[in-house]
Amino acid sequence: MEVVTIEKRTFSYVCERFTEFAKRIESLCSTHTQKVENWLDSQEVCLLLGFSKRTLQYYRSSGRLAYSQIGSKIYYKSSDIERIIADSETQNQSPKQTTSYEKN
Template sequence: MQASELITKEDLKEFKSELLTAIEKLVQLNGQGQSKKWLKSNEVRKLLKISPGTLQNLRINGTLSYTRIGSIMYYKLEDINKLLEGGMQ
């Protein structure tokens, strides 16, 4: 191995920094570009790991608001996050 091919600790630190920056950008893009604003019932059940009956109870007692279009119910992701954080009444 030649001296010019040696990897120093400084090289590794620089690589780590560049890699972390690239990963952070990807995570931010993925979070903004692919996040849904509205979720269907089956997506909410999977996210919260609850049964259809439990989701129905959350609707009935007003814990989780929803919008019905035809026979499909939609839930705001923002409302689900508030529920998980304990912010909904």
């Protein structure tokens, strides 16, 4: 094992700089943590929406659902999933056209 000797003044300077660096990192992390959105993987989305994997693939390929892929794993923004749920609720609540039949 190699031993390196430095002056006390140099060691103190390095420690101070490291402390400043750590504080900066903490500040950056706390600033950007609020902007990071929750992401869900395919399995979680299928469970939430009641979709099969094939239906989820159809939503991706048709452009109905944005996604990000890291390696072979696919992720979806939770806000996009909430939008799909809201859209389906809106469609279910809209009044359906009914045709009245007259008796001959």
